[in-house]
Amino acid sequence: xxxHDAETLERSALEKLQAERLKKTIELAANSPYYSEVFKNNxxxxxxxxxxxxxxxxxxxxxxxxRSQYPYGLLTQSLDNFVRLHASSGTTGTPTAVxxxxxDLDTWADLxxxxxxxxxLRKSDVLQxxxxxGLFTGGLGIHYxxxxxxxxxxxxxxxxxxxxxxxxxxxxxxxxxxxxxFALYFAAKVRAEGFDPADMPWKIALIGAxxxxxxxxKKIEEMLHIKAYNSYGLSEMNGPGVAFECTQQSGMHIxxxxxxxxxxxxxxxxxxxxxxxxxxxxxxxxREGMPxxxxxxxxxxxxxxGQCKCGRTSRRIDRIMGRADDMLILKGVNxxxxxxxxxxxxxxEVGQNxxxxxxxxxxxxxxxxxxxxxxxxxVEDMRALQGLQKMIAGKLRDEILVTPRVELVQHNxxxxxxxxxxxxxxxxxxxx
Amino acid sequence: xxxHDAETLERSALEKLQAERLKKTIELAANSPYYSEVFKNNxxxxxxxxxxxxxxxxxxxxxxxxRSQYPYGLLTQSLDNFVRLHASSGTTGTPTAVxxxxxDLDTWADLxxxxxxxxxLRKSDVLQxxxxxGLFTGGLGIHYxxxxxxxxxxxxxxxxxxxxxxxxxxxxxxxxxxxxxFALYFAAKVRAEGFDPADMPWKIALIGAxxxxxxxxKKIEEMLHIKAYNSYGLSEMNGPGVAFECTQQSGMHIxxxxxxxxxxxxxxxxxxxxxxxxxxxxxxxxREGMPxxxxxxxxxxxxxxGQCKCGRTSRRIDRIMGRADDMLILKGVNxxxxxxxxxxxxxxEVGQNxxxxxxxxxxxxxxxxxxxxxxxxxVEDMRALQGLQKMIAGKLRDEILVTPRVELVQHNxxxxxxxxxxxxxxxxxxxx
Ligand SMILES: [Zn+2]
Ligand SMILES: [Zn+2]
Numbered sequence: 001x002x003x004h005d006a007e008t009l010e011r012s013a014l015e016k017l018q019a020e021r022l023k024k025t026i027e028l029a030a031n032s033p034y035y036s037e038v039f040k041n042n043x044x045x046x047x048x049x050x051x052x053x054x055x056x057x058x059x060x061x062x063x064x065x066x067r068s069q070y071p072y073g074l075l076t077q078s079l080d081n082f083v084r085l086h087a088s089s090g091t092t093g094t095p096t097a098v099x100x101x102x103x104d105l106d107t108w109a110d111l112x113x114x115x116x117x118x119x120x121l122r123k124s125d126v127l128q129x130x131x132x133x134g135l136f137t138g139g140l141g142i143h144y145x146x147x148x149x150x151x152x153x154x155x156x157x158x159x160x161x162x163x164x165x166x167x168x169x170x171x172x173x174x175x176x177x178x179x180x181x182f183a184l185y186f187a188a189k190v191r192a193e194g195f196d197p198a199d200m201p202w203k204i205a206l207i208g209a210x211x212x213x214x215x216x217x218k219k220i221e222e223m224l225h226i227k228a229y230n231s232y233g234l235s236e237m238n239g240p241g242v243a244f245e246c247t248q249q250s251g252m253h254i255x256x257x258x259x260x261x262x263x264x265x266x267x268x269x270x271x272x273x274x275x276x277x278x279x280x281x282x283x284x285x286x287r288e289g290m291p292x293x294x295x296x297x298x299x300x301x302x303x304x305x306g307q308c309k310c311g312r313t314s315r316r317i318d319r320i321m322g323r324a325d326d327m328l329i330l331k332g333v334n335x336x337x338x339x340x341x342x343x344x345x346x347x348x349e350v351g352q353n354x355x356x357x358x359x360x361x362x363x364x365x366x367x368x369x370x371x372x373x374x375x376x377x378x379v380e381d382m383r384a385l386q387g388l389q390k391m392i393a394g395k396l397r398d399e400i401l402v403t404p405r406v407e408l409v410q411h412n413x414x415x416x417x418x419x420x421x422x423x424x425x426x427x428x429x430x431x432x
Numbered sequence: 433x434x435x436h437d438a439e440t441l442e443r444s445a446l447e448k449l450q451a452e453r454l455k456k457t458i459e460l461a462a463n464s465p466y467y468s469e470v471f472k473n474n475x476x477x478x479x480x481x482x483x484x485x486x487x488x489x490x491x492x493x494x495x496x497x498x499r500s501q502y503p504y505g506l507l508t509q510s511l512d513n514f515v516r517l518h519a520s521s522g523t524t525g526t527p528t529a530v531x532x533x534x535x536d537l538d539t540w541a542d543l544x545x546x547x548x549x550x551x552x553l554r555k556s557d558v559l560q561x562x563x564x565x566g567l568f569t570g571g572l573g574i575h576y577x578x579x580x581x582x583x584x585x586x587x588x589x590x591x592x593x594x595x596x597x598x599x600x601x602x603x604x605x606x607x608x609x610x611x612x613x614f615a616l617y618f619a620a621k622v623r624a625e626g627f628d629p630a631d632m633p634w635k636i637a638l639i640g641a642x643x644x645x646x647x648x649x650k651k652i653e654e655m656l657h658i659k660a661y662n663s664y665g666l667s668e669m670n671g672p673g674v675a676f677e678c679t680q681q682s683g684m685h686i687x688x689x690x691x692x693x694x695x696x697x698x699x700x701x702x703x704x705x706x707x708x709x710x711x712x713x714x715x716x717x718x719r720e721g722m723p724x725x726x727x728x729x730x731x732x733x734x735x736x737x738g739q740c741k742c743g744r745t746s747r748r749i750d751r752i753m754g755r756a757d758d759m760l761i762l763k764g765v766n767x768x769x770x771x772x773x774x775x776x777x778x779x780x781e782v783g784q785n786x787x788x789x790x791x792x793x794x795x796x797x798x799x800x801x802x803x804x805x806x807x808x809x810x811v812e813d814m815r816a817l818q819g820l821q822k823m824i825a826g827k828l829r830d831e832i833l834v835t836p837r838v839e840l841v842q843h844n845x846x847x848x849x850x851x852x853x854x855x856x857x858x859x860x861x862x863x864x
Contacts, residue, residue, distance in 0.1 A: 071602055080556045083579045085586055085603065089595065097603075102579070124512045133565030134589030140565075140575075147515045147534070154517055157566030163521065170503055171517065171529075 003117035006257035018052040021285035031076040067094040101289040108238045112145020115244035119229040123150030127175040132158040137239025175204040180212040187223035198225040211320040251304040251316030258286040266324035279324040298324040349377040358426045367404040435549035438689035450484040453717035463508040499526040533721040540670045544577020547676035551661040555582030559607040564590040569671025607636040612644040619655035630657040643752040683736040683748030690718040698756035711756040730756040781809040790858045799836040
């Protein structure tokens with residue numbers, strides 16, 4: 001069962017639809033001050049699009065482009081026709097703003113409803129929206145999607161855990177929209193209030209508001225006795241509802257009838273091989289008010305090869321593996337810290353802490369991974385430790401295609417940083 | 433120019449429409465567990481309604497009834513058909529909850545759009561919604577209305593004054609939805625940030641979220657250089673959008689094609705004379721999911737006699753003058769503390785503080801109003817003070833129809849209470 005026919009279109013039909021919509025999008029975008037200029041300079045008009053692959057003929061749009069065009073430079077029509085805006089906080093420079101016509105809001109609500117349907121929500125469900133509302137697209141995005149799907153929507157907003165629990169119990173809430181970093185705290189609060197999460201009416205949690213690991217998902221599912229689903233979105237592409245997991249939990253389906261997704265090498269801008277990690281680039285093809293072409297999301301992911309068991313034909317992306325800005329280049333190979341983390345965290349002997357150091361060996365750049373070993377494994381048996389070291393280096397090489405130096409260190413010997421851990425340290429200037 | 437034909441219907445046509453819709457509402461309400469029981473016990477069916485006046489044949493619904501029916505007792509259809517709920521916080525006992533079908537949300541958004549149109553908002557306006565979202569009906573109510581009207585809506589939410597100001601300037605915000613108790617603080621903040629409110633792009637403020645005085649409105653208008661409009665709503669009747677001022681600022685038009693309004697004596701339940709103060713009683717006549725019949729709002733107001741200059745034919749109510757629970761009965765006359773406050777605050781010699789005392793004079797109840805006189809007027813000239821005392825007593829008698837005792841006291845001699853001032857003190861048991 002699917003919410004929309006587009007979810008199961010044959011690839012050829014889907015790509016035909018994408019090409020048509022891309023053509024139309026270029027027509028529309030040409031009405032905006034920004035793209036009319038860009039198209040003129042690059043001699044772009046709708047006729048250059050014959051297949052969806054021709055999207056590659058178009059120039060990228062970056063966050064900096066959006067900033068320089070703040071607030072109105074990308075609008076294709078008179079401001080009168082817009083009914084909503086969302087804006088980034090702009091704490092680190094000029095903010096960015098995204099504007100929606102009523103039709104754009106309808107399209108977005110449909111995409112959200114489709115997303116929620118894909119994880120099993122139906123009109124008989126009761127969804128409690130536990131995220132903040134306001135300029136953050138996650139709040140109103142989920143809210144409109146939930147109403148569109150016909151779920152009874154409880155606009156609880158953030159905070160007030162006690163009251164959240166009361167609402168959930170009073171109204172038999174079956175689905176939560178909850179920020180993953182809040183979910184574990186919430187589970188503890190539920191227990192502290194004297195309730196067993198297993199007895200709560202909920203079944204499904206939407207936790208896509210922040211990037212998180214598979215490990216974090218499992219933990220949330222276990223602690224809350226719930227099925228937790230990841231999703232992907234960004235305000236430049238409406239907000240949530242760009243890509244969503246299905247009940248298979250094996251990657252996030254991109255709603256390709258509304259977005260063209262590419263994955264590129266962030267250095268060269270060229271497409272990566274299918275299945276390789278790179279920067280996600282997105283083009284809106286159903287947005288009328290403020291289309292954005294080949295937007296450099298800076299988010300790292302990969303296309304998951306093959307067909308999903310759910311029957312949807314749209315491609316899936318893997319969970320976000322970091323930011324393109326974190327990428328390291330070593331011996332001509334792109335390396336993402338998240339790749340290293342994924343391998344390290346999968347090794348039982350390794351503790352919570354590690355650090356990636358960029359060093360110079362003679363004239364050559366090299367990576368050194370310092371890994372804390374759990375106390376019980378940090379024995380004086382040199383042979384065992386050397387074996388472990390070799391094993392880790394081998395696994396890393398299989399993932400990142402170069403062999404890094406691996407150093408095993410004692411539990412608690414790597415300084416813990418406040419807040420977000422600094423995982424990559426560049427020592428190339430200080431060390432020889 | 434009006435948003436909807438119903439705003440200027442001839443009274444006879446309007447009342448015919450109301451009667452039809454009331455009949456339909458009774459039919460619908462009979463599907464709810466609560467009203468089916470109430471109607472059976474009171475032998476009520478749609479046939480007893482011939483004119484809108486027949487609403488008086490129906491029993492009242494009180495807050496306590498809603499509480500006893502929490503959460504689902506008033507629903508006319510399966511929970512599946514509802515897409516939204518709003519709930520009171522229930523800090524003082526069982527909460528109440530209001531449920532909306534999609535059609536109910538559409539009706540509400542239309543009423544809100546109509547309300548905003550009445551104060552001069554058009555699709556070319558940019559509205560910044562500075563109230564919190566979530567379960568509070570004011571946030572999503574204004575938000576949906578603004579989008580329905582076609583305004584560019586900035587869902588700023590509450591808090592973060594600096595950012596609010598930046599958004600207002602960046603996007604040329606012409607209208608604010610702002611809580612009146614926050615408006616003066618906000619005006620000060622705008623100045624502190626180095627901006628002159630007169631230079632800000634705004635023109636219109638919607639400040640109906642909390643009851644406030646005409647004096648407070650004037651102050652807000654002056655400080656923010658804005659036109660500020662009052663409105664009336666309550667979550668049991670959707671939320672905001674029940675009654676709204678027009679640009680005349682002379683009372684709030686009730687949207688009578690959606691609500692039947694009565695004003696009754698809170699003691700007897702009988703209608704008061706036209707223009708007299710009493711408790712507002714409201715009946716929904718366009719709500720399908722959860723109709724509420726003759727709801728005792730406990731809010732005190734009066735119908736404003738005569739026609740509004742704007743041309744709308746719907747009746748207007750005065751700003752809310754307190755809660756029915758505050759009513760005093762003296763010599764068989766209902767007296768509302770707000771009536772006394774209004775008179776006292778209109779007298780230049782009087783300071784900020786006053787108190788109403790209920791006393792016994794022999795066997796008879798009496799009211800004593802203690803009034804602080806501004807320092808410059810509190811002279812030793814007994815004659816002047818006696819004259820002032822007489823004048824105040826006379827003005828009060830004209831308003832409340834009994835002559836109270838008036839006592840003039842010195843500035844700062846009435847103890848100030850923390851938080852909300854306790855304005856009525858019952859001394860009948862302690863004093864003889
Ligand atoms: Zn799938
Ligand atoms: Zn009027």
